[in-house]
Amino acid sequence: YFNKKEEILQLALQLFEEMMDEKPIRLIGLSVSHLEKTDKIYKQLKLF
Numbered sequence: 786y787f788n789k790k791e792e793i794l795q796l797a798l799q800l801f802e803e804m805m806d807e808k809p810i811r812l813i814g815l816s817v818s819h820l821e822k823t824d825k826i827y828k829q830l831k832l833f
Contacts, residue, residue, distance in 0.1 A: 793826050 800823060 790830075793830065797823070797826060797830070
């Protein structure tokens with residue numbers, strides 16, 4: 786069982802790892818809605 790914050794952190798970490806793994810085609814494939822959702826998550830966590 787993961788609480789919501791741990792779940793969000795896991796998603797953020799996974800996204801970061803994919804970015805560091807140099808998969809530009811995959812990153813370009815990310816939808817705008819997904820990026821907006823990620824942006825909201827980061828703002829919720831106050832990382833930016």
